[in-house]
Amino acid sequence: MATSKPETKPPARKATAKAAAAAKSSPSTTTKAPTKAPVKKAPSPTKSKTAALAKPAPAATRSVAAPARTPAAVAKKAAVPAKKRPAAAPAAKPVLLSGDNPQIAKADGDAPVQAYIAAIPDDWRRGLCARLDALVEANVPQVTKAVRWNSPFYGIAGQGWFLGYHVFAKFIKVSFFKGASLNPAPEGGSGEDARWINVHEGGLDEAQMVAWIRQAAALPGWGKN
Numbered sequence: 703m704a705t706s707k708p709e710t711k712p713p714a715r716k717a718t719a720k721a722a723a724a725a726k727s728s729p730s731t732t733t734k735a736p737t738k739a740p741v742k743k744a745p746s747p748t749k750s751k752t753a754a755l756a757k758p759a760p761a762a763t764r765s766v767a768a769p770a771r772t773p774a775a776v777a778k779k780a781a782v783p784a785k786k787r788p789a790a791a792p793a794a795k796p797v798l799l800s801g802d803n804p805q806i807a808k809a810d811g812d813a814p815v816q817a818y819i820a821a822i823p824d825d826w827r828r829g830l831c832a833r834l835d836a837l838v839e840a841n842v843p844q845v846t847k848a849v850r851w852n853s854p855f856y857g858i859a860g861q862g863w864f865l866g867y868h869v870f871a872k873f874i875k876v877s878f879f880k881g882a883s884l885n886p887a888p889e890g891g892s893g894e895d896a897r898w899i900n901v902h903e904g905g906l907d908e909a910q911m912v913a914w915i916r917q918a919a920a921l922p923g924w925g926k927n
Contacts, residue, residue, distance in 0.1 A: 798821070798823070799852060801869055802823050802827070802869055802870075802871060803852055803868055803869040803870070804821035804869070805852055806818045806821065806849045806852055808850060809848065810847070810848045810927075812847050815835065815848070815854045818831075818849055818852075818853075819835060819854075826903045827869055827903075830874050830901060830903075831867060831869070833906065833908075834874075834876065837908065837911060837915060838915055841912055841916055842856070842919045845919070846859050846927055848927065850863075850866070853868045854867060855927075857923050857925075859927060861923050862879075862923025862927060863879055863924050863925050864878065864879055864918040864919055864923040864924070865877065865878055865879070865915065865918055866879070873902045874900070874901045875890075875898055875899075875900050875901075876888075876898060876899050876900075876911075877896060877897070877898040878896065878897050878918050879896055879918075879923060880895050880896075880918060880923065881897025881898065881914075881918070882895050882896070883917075883921055884897065888914065896924075
């Protein structure tokens with residue numbers, strides 16, 4: 703009876719297995735994987751949104767609707783007082799000449815005469831001149847007025863001037879330009895035509911003054927008006 707030998711593995715396979723093991727353990731035959739480049743992380747959506755909100759929009763592109771005006775706001779604006787205009791400069795005081803006689807420019811009409819009377823110092827002299835003016839108006843309705851040589855003049859249109867007066871420190875000089883023709887003639891003056899009377903405080907004789915005014919207005923006056 704024949705004896706069977708045990709089966710042995712072929713040596714070539716063993717050698718191949720050893721070579722594979724040696725190759726696996728050898729560093730020179732190991733192939734390293736290529737190094738990967740670092741990957742940049744995409745920005746977080748939350749951070750991007752926050753940064754966009756924090757960054758102010760350009761003024762030119764920002765569109766903000768104006769708030770609606772409430773009735774209270776409109777009323778408040780209407781209630782704001784208007785700015786005060788600067789006060790007008792006070793009128794210049796009239797110049798007073800010798801004896802406090804006002805300096806009034808030459809002019810025709812009642813206005814310059816009233817300006818003259820108003821410029822007289824506020825004492826008995828102003829009152830006396832205002833009274834003379836009233837007496838002339840009451841007795842000569844057609845009278846014309848003017849200021850000449852810083853004195854009020856009274857006349858009849860086309861007939862000339864018949865009366866004037868002038869302020870002095872202690873009296874008012876009342877002149878009648880044709881006074882020599884009056885009856886009685888006023889005491890002041892000695893010329894051919896003019897006469898005058900100096901009226902002191904409390905010395906006005908209204909009855910006599912009215913008589914003179916009426917007579918003088920009926921006579922041809924002096925000068926042209």
